[in-house]
Amino acid sequence: MRRAVCPGSFDPITNGHLDIIGRASKLYDEVYVAVMINKSKKGLFEVDERIELIRQVTAEYENVRVEAFHGLLVDFCKQRDIPAIVKGLRAVSDFDYELQMAQMNIGLSGIETLFVPTNPTYSFLSSSLVKEVATWGGDVSHLVPSLVLEALNERLARD
Numbered sequence: 001m002r003r004a005v006c007p008g009s010f011d012p013i014t015n016g017h018l019d020i021i022g023r024a025s026k027l028y029d030e031v032y033v034a035v036m037i038n039k040s041k042k043g044l045f046e047v048d049e050r051i052e053l054i055r056q057v058t059a060e061y062e063n064v065r066v067e068a069f070h071g072l073l074v075d076f077c078k079q080r081d082i083p084a085i086v087k088g089l090r091a092v093s094d095f096d097y098e099l100q101m102a103q104m105n106i107g108l109s110g111i112e113t114l115f116v117p118t119n120p121t122y123s124f125l126s127s128s129l130v131k132e133v134a135t136w137g138g139d140v141s142h143l144v145p146s147l148v149l150e151a152l153n154e155r156l157a158r159d
Contacts, residue, residue, distance in 0.1 A: 002027075002029045002030070003031070003080065004030075004031050004032070004083075005031070005032040005077055005082050006020060006032070006087075007033075007034040007069070007073050008033075008036060009035070009038065009127065010035055010050050010053075010127065011044055011050060011127050011131075012044065012050065012053060012127055012130065012151070012152055013050070013053060013054050013144070013145070014125050014130055014144050015142075016122030016125040016126075017088070017127075018058070018145065019118065019119045019122055020086065020116055021061070021064060022061065025061040025064055027086075028063070030065065031061070031063055031064045032064075032065050032066075032082060033058065033066045034068075034069045034076055035051055035068045035069070036068075038070075044152075045151070047068050048068075051067070051068060053147065056147055057145045057147055073085065074105050074111050077111050083111055083112060084111065084114055085102070085113045085114070086114050086116060087113055087114070087115055088115075088116050088118045089116065089117055089118060090122070090125070090126075130143050130144060130152070131152075134153070134156055140152070
């Protein structure tokens with residue numbers, strides 16, 4: 001069985017993330033979405049909330065699994081016999097950082113990284129940008145799934 005992982009914080013998941021996950025699901029038998037736990041960073045959504053949102057918006061992909069992880073991504077991969085990491089690249093600036101990570105990961109564990117160029121529609125998109133625009137009342141409805149938009153609006157209304 002061919003397995004891959006799409007890692008990230010997904011706070012919140014965007015249409016750009018979904019594009020990469022969907023494309024990976026066509027290339028691999030099983031795709032794990034690994035939601036990073038970073039205890040030193042306070043996210044807008046708790047990890048469990050992110051996992052639930054991702055599970056709901058990826059439900060159409062029967063071969064996608066969603067789990068949290070902390071520590072080294074290569075350890076997550078080794079524990080699940082995952083030989084490949086799939087990363088979306090938006091711009092050259094992403095490549096510089098991601099290349100370093102890919103080289104470190106293959107050196108640590110032999111796990112390969114597959115870079116997938118983002119759909120040009122989402123080349124500027126990040127979770128941070130979505131949160132910032134939404135915080136100031138901007139329209140992000142075309143950038144996130146409707147379920148995520150609803151959760152985002154509810155969260156921002158409470159805070």
